[in-house]
Amino acid sequence: MPIATPEVYAEMLDRAKHDGFAFPAINVTSSQTLNAALRGFAEAESDGIVQVSTGGAEYLSGSTVKDMVVGATALAEYARVVADKYPVNIALHTDHCPKDKLDGFMRPLIKISQERVARGEEPLFQSHMWDGSAVELHENLQIAAELLEECAKARIIMEMEIGVVGGEEDGVANEINEKLYTTPGDALATAEAVGVGEKGRYILAATFGNVHGVYKPGSVKLRPEVLKEIQDAVGAKYGKDKPFDLVFHGGSGSSLEEIREAVSYGVIKMNIDTDTQYAFTRPVAEHMFRNYDGVLKVDGEVGNKKQYDPRSWGKAAETAMAARIVEAAENLQSAGKKLK
Ligand SMILES: O=C(CO)COP(=O)(O)O
Numbered sequence: 047m048p049i050a051t052p053e054v055y056a057e058m059l060d061r062a063k064h065d066g067f068a069f070p071a072i073n074v075t076s077s078q079t080l081n082a083a084l085r086g087f088a089e090a091e092s093d094g095i096v097q098v099s100t101g102g103a104e105y106l107s108g109s110t111v112k113d114m115v116v117g118a119t120a121l122a123e124y125a126r127v128v129a130d131k132y133p134v135n136i137a138l139h140t141d142h143c144p145k146d147k148l149d150g151f152m153r154p155l156i157k158i159s160q161e162r163v164a165r166g167e168e169p170l171f172q173s174h175m176w177d178g179s180a181v182e183l184h185e186n187l188q189i190a191a192e193l194l195e196e197c198a199k200a201r202i203i204m205e206m207e208i209g210v211v212g213g214e215e216d217g218v219a220n221e222i223n224e225k226l227y228t229t230p231g232d233a234l235a236t237a238e239a240v241g242v243g244e245k246g247r248y249i250l251a252a253t254f255g256n257v258h259g260v261y262k263p264g265s266v267k268l269r270p271e272v273l274k275e276i277q278d279a280v281g282a283k284y285g286k287d288k289p290f291d292l293v294f295h296g297g298s299g300s301s302l303e304e305i306r307e308a309v310s311y312g313v314i315k316m317n318i319d320t321d322t323q324y325a326f327t328r329p330v331a332e333h334m335f336r337n338y339d340g341v342l343k344v345d346g347e348v349g350n351k352k353q354y355d356p357r358s359w360g361k362a363a364e365t366a367m368a369a370r371i372v373e374a375a376e377n378l379q380s381a382g383k384k385l386k
Pocket residue numbers: 073141142257258259260294295296297298317318319320321
């Protein structure tokens with residue numbers, strides 16, 4: 047199906063919120079990982095979100111070109127063509143954009159969509175994330191208010207972060223500290239600054255101990271109840287039940303119980319990157335080890351073209367990554383619920 051229009055994206059998110067499920071949001075960095083994601087959503091009969099980080103966008107432009115806008119634009123255009131062949135609704139999103147990359151990533155991409163919309167076309171991406179976790183809350187919210195206005199002009203939903211996601215965030219490593227847990231005060235200040243939907247729709251990354259990456263049991267302490275606390279605090283003030291549409295960062299390695307509890311408090315998007323990267327790469331490793339003599343030219347031997355053809359291991363990688371996405375859709379209960 048065509049990439050989701052802003053109206054379809056809004057309907058997807060509204061249904062997820064109303065019916066208590068969430069969409070996997072899968073990071074991609076290539077046509078192979080994109081096709082794996084689309085295949086996974088289709089096999090799960092789940093609508094979904096495909097997202098590109100600043101690092102992923104830079105890589106997509108070519109490892110020596112390193113142009114984030116070129117990479118993100120190329121991915122979005124390629125996705126528009128191939129997504130048509132999958133019977134599910136897919137929204138395109140850009141992941142964590144810190145302050146020092148706004149002018150090289152999020153702002154130019156919003157501008158491209160504003161120009162497209164002015165020409166009567168659909169926005170290039172359906173949502174963009176502003177990651178203000180590295181600046182003070184006041185400045186985070188000031189920038190968020192400005193970006194929300196710009197996104198709304200292009201019919202784009204904004205994602206924003208209050209609190210901090212631990213672990214690797216595109217090269218920004220965060221130590222584990224109390225900032226990993228958003229407070230009701232932060233949430234109230236957020237609603238004050240950017241409203242609860244009336245100033246433009248946004249998805250909130252309120253953090254509850256989230257950490258990017260996968261760690262040994264016990265290293266991460268998720269407290270999903272933090273989300274209930276902030277929803278209750280802001281809901282009481284604005285007279286809205288679960289006023290925030292929430293996103294769960296660092297989805298890889300989370301237990302089914304943690305996922306389901308977070309979704310029950312209003313999470314409608316869960317980001318998964320590490321687990322899907324591993325799912326993609328594991329069969330590649332197996333292919334190389336199993337076909338050692340075929341993939342290497344050793345002592346004059348020419349190897350086996352069929353085994354070092356990127357499609358040989360690429361198909362196995364895509365199959366495994368797609369299976370991990372089916373699992374995510376089942377965990378988040380978006381499976382079987384694609385919009386008709
Ligand atoms: O939050 C993420 C992308 O923004 C993904 O986190 P994981 O790599 O832990 O799944």
